[in-house]
Structure formats: structure tokens, C-alpha cells
Amino acid sequence: MDPRAQDVLLCDLCETDPLQYLCEHCDINICPDCVSKHLSNSSKKHKIAPYHLFTPKYSKCLKHADKDCEIYCESCHIPVCIACVSSGKHKGHDISDILETLGSKKQRIQKDLEELENKIYPRYKEISSAVQNEKVEVEMNYGKLATTADQQGEFWHREVTAIVNKRKADIVETKTKHLSILDKQADEITHRMTEINHVILEMKNILDTNDISLTSTYKSRNDEFNKLPPKIKVTLPSLSTPTINTEILNEMFGSLTSLSVTKVGSLLDEPRLTATIDTGYSTYRGLFSVSCLSEDQVWTCGENKTMKLLNLQSKLLTSIQTKSGRRPTDIAVTRDRYLVYTDYKNRTVNLVNNKKIQTVITLQGWRPHNVCSTACNDLLVTMHSDDIKPSKVMRYSGSTEKQSIQFDDQGHPLYSSHGLYQYISENRNLDICVADTSVVVVVNQSGKLRFKYTGHPSNTKQSFNPRGITTDSQSHILTADINNHRIHILDQDGQFLRYIHCHLESPLGLCVDIRDNLFVAECYTAKVRKIQYL
Structure with missing residues (x-):
């Protein structure tokens, strides 16, 4: 060589x-x-x-000062010298050449460096840019709030000025009427005084003359003049100036809502299955719906008349049987933590309170499907007519109908006429989201169509068949694609974000808890899966 x-x-x-x-x-x-x-x-x-x-720079051994640490003890995670190993102190430990360990460490450092430079740091940079953009938007929005306050103030000033001018005009008009009454009284008195003076002159003339005819024709008018004109007392008007209630004034002016700070979670690269609940329903089309009562308790309903409250350990906490003895079509938990269920056969929506069932809605000519509770504690119910052709969404406050959503702006039906599963959920922006057989239909609070989602154009074995639907604190829309065994996550404008797989099997019902954990009811396994995806 x-x-x-x-x-x-x-x-x-x-x-x-x-x-x-x-x-x-x-x-x-x-x-x-x-x-x-x-x-x-x-x-x-x-x-x-x-x-x-590369020229290695070995460290000196702390126990053998003349020796370099050329060996690495994998068990103790420290560099050691040959003398240390020979002493038997590291007997049975995994020993390696320190240069090999250094090489693998440097490879890990290189990998971490690449991840920091190419993935992590750009994400921080993106978030920083978003924060700066949000600061600009904050300045603009707070400017708009101040302008609104000014406009409200100007409006109030105009209203107050108009009221003051009206009151002053009323004062002038009332004063004119008052003076007119006094002037009329003064004229009457002056006229009488003139008459009295004339009579006095006549009487003096009679006394100064010996004319018998004048004396004999004299008629006294003293009785007439003794009847003095009535005194007219006009009560002066007053201007009521009630004390201003500043609390009511503040309320009338309008108030600024409190600042709400929410940490926006990002989607996990790999969603995690964190719990599995065995509901005890049959495994043949056994489980239909799930609704969260709390972070560790869920209501479920399936193929029989019994609705079950279970914890994460599959323990049955309580159960309720439907009033009719038939299976419930769907369930939901209200903001008051009451259980609500729909009964397709007898056309009712029912509320469970302390195990007592109250029928709150009875339909005529329509049958209810699925139900959800809204932010203002209304109920949204999907339903179709007896001939199964028209479908619609109804909003109820208690038993009172508040809204009907059935057609778009062109008069076309919003929902399919043959859908027997039309799961429903209200988003945080108050949009109403319906999973309708082969499409997700989203309308705004007033019922105007916002968008339709027909699935993501990726390779799938089966057509898009959404069933359960729910929304989270970030206004994500999650829908169960039962035939393709996965969950679609959309943003609030209908843009596809990602799938959740987690080895799901025929996902049907969906709900999220207050911490945005997803609960998935699997139809054919009769299990509920708890998944962390944020």
C-alpha cells in the first residue's frame, strides 16, 4: 500500500x-x-x-488522569478509559468505541438539525407571521370598535338634541297658552272697570242735579258689580328630570364583550386512540349514536330500547328505556346536561330529566331522524314527511317551532328525499351541518346554503357515505365515512384538512368533549373509540 x-x-x-x-x-x-x-x-x-x-479530542479520565476516554459505557451513558473497563467496574455493561458512539450521536444531531431547519423552525416562522398579521387585524378591528362607539355616541347626541328641542318647543307652546288665558282675564277685568267708572260718573251727575226724572229712573248695579270675576289659577307646568340610572344607560348604549383567549390546537400528524368502550350492544348493526355527558362519560344508543350511560372503563352507570318501548333513532345531550332522544315510529322528540321522560315535540305528517342541541339550547331536528320525499331541518325552543330550513335560494331542496340518516351538528360559528347520505350540507344560521362537501378526491374503495357529524372548538367539521372506515376533517369553509384512520371499523356516530377528544361509535363492533387528534 x-x-x-x-x-x-x-x-x-x-x-x-x-x-x-x-x-x-x-x-x-x-x-x-x-x-x-x-x-x-x-x-x-x-x-x-x-x-x-476529523481529529478526535478525547477527554481525560477523572480517575486515571493519564488515560484518554476512548470507550463509551452504554449502560452508564458516560465515556470511560481502558483502565476503568479493566478494573471491572463496568463488568456486564454494554461497551462501545467512543468514536462509533460519537458518529451515531452526530448523525442524530444532523437529523435533529435538519428537522429544526426544514420543519420546526419554518412552522414557528409561519406562526410568527400569522401573529404579526393578526396584530395588524387587531389594530384594524379595535379601530372599528372605537368608530362604532363614536357613531353610537353621535346617534345618542342627535337623539338627545332632538328631545331637548322638542321639550323647549313644548315649553314655548304651553307658555303661550298660559299668557293667553291671563290676557283674556285681564281684558274682562278692564272692561268691567270701564263700566264701573262710567256708572260712577252717572251717579255723581244725578247727585249734582235736581232733575227728578234722572233720580227716579236710577237703578242700582252694585249687586252686579259685587259679583267679582272668578280668579283663574293656572298651575305652572314642571319638567320632570328623573335621575339617570347609569347601569341602564350603559346597557342601552351597548357593551363590549369580554376578551376571550383560546389556544388553537393544531392537528396531530398521527391521531392517537386513547380509550375503547365496550357498549354491550349486539355486534350486528348494534351501535348507532354517542353523545358526551363529560370527558369520561358518554350516552349511547343502539338496536334496542335501552340508552346507556357508560364511563371509559365500559362500566354501565345508568340506563333509560324509551317511553314507547322502541329503539331511539338518535340521542343528544343538551347544554343543561339532559338527555334528548328522537323516536321515529311515534314521531316524537323526548327529554329525559332524572329518569323521567317528557315528550317535548310531537310531529304531524313528519318523522324525526337525528337531533342536536345548539349553543342557545335550542334543538335542531332532521326529519322527512310520511311519504319520505321532502326532508327538512327544524329548530325548536322547547316545544315552539322557531325555524324551518328546507330550500335554497332557487327553491331547490337542500336535503335528499331518500335519506334515512341525516346526522346534524351546529358549528361554533352557528352554521348548521348535516351529513346527508352522500354529501355534507352546511347552511348558515339563517338557513342560507354555504357549501356542500362530497368527499375528498383521493383513491377510495367505496363511495363517500357520511353518517355521524360533529364540530370542535376550532370550528372543524368532522364526519364519519362509514364505508371507507375513516373520519374526514374539514375547516369551517368546507376545505378538506386530513383523515383520521386509527383502524376504525364502520364509524357511525360522532361527538367531541370539551377538550376536543373525539368519540366514535362503531356500528358493527358496538364499541366507542376515544381519539386524540388535536
């Missing part, structure tokens, strides 16, 4: 020329002439980088 090889590191391919490069992916050292030859192998991924001569 060329004696230069004792001092010079050679190319791993030709073994003759000094190396100057290394392929980080293949972990091979290469000379300049062999670079192109190495890159010609397109079956592998390559990354050529300049080679930096």
Missing part, C-alpha cells in the same frame, strides 16, 4: 486518491474524480458535502 495512506485518508471507492468529499446519505468518503461515478447511482438519494478532517 502507498505509504501516504498512513497520513492521508483515501477515497472509499478508488482507494488511491485523497478524499475531499463525503455523501451524507450514503456515509461514504469520495475523491473529486469519483463524485460523478457515485452520483450516477440514481436508485439512492445523495447529498455531497465537503469533507472536514
Whole structure:
């Protein structure tokens, strides 16, 4: 061998020329002439980088000062010298060459570096950019709030000025009426005084003359003048100025809602199954719906008349049988933590309170399917007519109908006429989301169509068949694709985000708890799966 090889590191391919490069992916050292030859192998991924001569700098052993730590104890996770190993202190421990350990450590560091540079840091940069954009939006929105307050103030000023001017006009009008009454009284008194003066002159004239005819014809008018004109007392009007109730004034002006801070969770790369609940229903189309009472308690309903409250350990906490003795079509938990269920056969929606069942809605000509409770504690119910052709969504406050949603702006039906499963959920932005046989239909709070989702254009064995539907605190829409054994996650505008698989089998009913854990009712296994996806 060329004696230069004792001092010079050679190319791993030709073994003759000094190396100057290394392929980080293949972990091979290469000379300049062999670079192109190495890159010609397109079956592998390559990354050529300049080679930096590595001169190991060993640390000195703390117990044997004249020895270098050339060995690594895998059990103790420390570098040691040969004397330490010979002493038997590390007997039975996994020992390796420290340079090999260093190499693997550097590979891990390199991998971490690439992940930090290429994945993690860009995400932080993206979040930072989003925060800056949000700050700009905050400035703009708070400016709008201040403008709204100014506009409200200007409106109130105009209203107050108009009221003040009206009151002043009323005062002038009342004053004119008052003076008119006094002027009329003064005129009457003046007229009487003139008459009295005239009579006084006549009487003096009679007394100054001996004219018998004047004296004999005199008639006294003193009785007439003794009847003094009535005094008219006009009560001065007053202006009532009630004390201003500042609390009511504040309420009338409008108030600023409190600042709500929510940590927005991102979707996990790999959703995790965290619990499995065995509901005890049959495994042949046994389980239909699930609804969260709390983080560790769920209501379920299936093929029989019994609705069950279970914990995460599959323990039956309580059970309720339907009023009719038939199986419930769907269940939901209200904001007051009451259980609600629909009964397709007898056309009712029923509320369970302390194990007592109250029928709150009885339909005529329509049959209820699925139900959900809204943020304002209304009930949204999907239903179809007796001939199964028209379908619609109804909103109820207690037993009172508040809203009917059936047609779009062109008068076309929003929902299918043949769907027997029309699961429903209200989103955080108050959109109403319905999983309707082969499409998800989303309308806004007033019932105007926002969008329809017909599945993601990826390779699937079966057509898109959404059943259960729910929403989370981030306004994500989650729907169960029963035929393809997975969950679709959409944003609030209907854009597909990702799937949840988790080895699900025929997912049907869905719900989320207050911490955005997803509960999935599997129809044919009769199990409820709890999944963390945020």
C-alpha cells in the first residue's frame, strides 16, 4: 500500500486518491474524480458535502488522569478509559468505541438539525407571521370598535338634541297658552272697570242735579258689580328630570364583550386512540349514536330500547328505556346536561330529566331522524314527511317551532328525499351541518346554503357515505365515512384538512368533549373509540 495512506485518508471507492468529499446519505468518503461515478447511482438519494478532517479530542479520565476516554459505557451513558473497563467496574455493561458512539450521536444531531431547519423552525416562522398579521387585524378591528362607539355616541347626541328641542318647543307652546288665558282675564277685568267708572260718573251727575226724572229712573248695579270675576289659577307646568340610572344607560348604549383567549390546537400528524368502550350492544348493526355527558362519560344508543350511560372503563352507570318501548333513532345531550332522544315510529322528540321522560315535540305528517342541541339550547331536528320525499331541518325552543330550513335560494331542496340518516351538528360559528347520505350540507344560521362537501378526491374503495357529524372548538367539521372506515376533517369553509384512520371499523356516530377528544361509535363492533387528534 502507498505509504501516504498512513497520513492521508483515501477515497472509499478508488482507494488511491485523497478524499475531499463525503455523501451524507450514503456515509461514504469520495475523491473529486469519483463524485460523478457515485452520483450516477440514481436508485439512492445523495447529498455531497465537503469533507472536514476529523481529529478526535478525547477527554481525560477523572480517575486515571493519564488515560484518554476512548470507550463509551452504554449502560452508564458516560465515556470511560481502558483502565476503568479493566478494573471491572463496568463488568456486564454494554461497551462501545467512543468514536462509533460519537458518529451515531452526530448523525442524530444532523437529523435533529435538519428537522429544526426544514420543519420546526419554518412552522414557528409561519406562526410568527400569522401573529404579526393578526396584530395588524387587531389594530384594524379595535379601530372599528372605537368608530362604532363614536357613531353610537353621535346617534345618542342627535337623539338627545332632538328631545331637548322638542321639550323647549313644548315649553314655548304651553307658555303661550298660559299668557293667553291671563290676557283674556285681564281684558274682562278692564272692561268691567270701564263700566264701573262710567256708572260712577252717572251717579255723581244725578247727585249734582235736581232733575227728578234722572233720580227716579236710577237703578242700582252694585249687586252686579259685587259679583267679582272668578280668579283663574293656572298651575305652572314642571319638567320632570328623573335621575339617570347609569347601569341602564350603559346597557342601552351597548357593551363590549369580554376578551376571550383560546389556544388553537393544531392537528396531530398521527391521531392517537386513547380509550375503547365496550357498549354491550349486539355486534350486528348494534351501535348507532354517542353523545358526551363529560370527558369520561358518554350516552349511547343502539338496536334496542335501552340508552346507556357508560364511563371509559365500559362500566354501565345508568340506563333509560324509551317511553314507547322502541329503539331511539338518535340521542343528544343538551347544554343543561339532559338527555334528548328522537323516536321515529311515534314521531316524537323526548327529554329525559332524572329518569323521567317528557315528550317535548310531537310531529304531524313528519318523522324525526337525528337531533342536536345548539349553543342557545335550542334543538335542531332532521326529519322527512310520511311519504319520505321532502326532508327538512327544524329548530325548536322547547316545544315552539322557531325555524324551518328546507330550500335554497332557487327553491331547490337542500336535503335528499331518500335519506334515512341525516346526522346534524351546529358549528361554533352557528352554521348548521348535516351529513346527508352522500354529501355534507352546511347552511348558515339563517338557513342560507354555504357549501356542500362530497368527499375528498383521493383513491377510495367505496363511495363517500357520511353518517355521524360533529364540530370542535376550532370550528372543524368532522364526519364519519362509514364505508371507507375513516373520519374526514374539514375547516369551517368546507376545505378538506386530513383523515383520521386509527383502524376504525364502520364509524357511525360522532361527538367531541370539551377538550376536543373525539368519540366514535362503531356500528358493527358496538364499541366507542376515544381519539386524540388535536
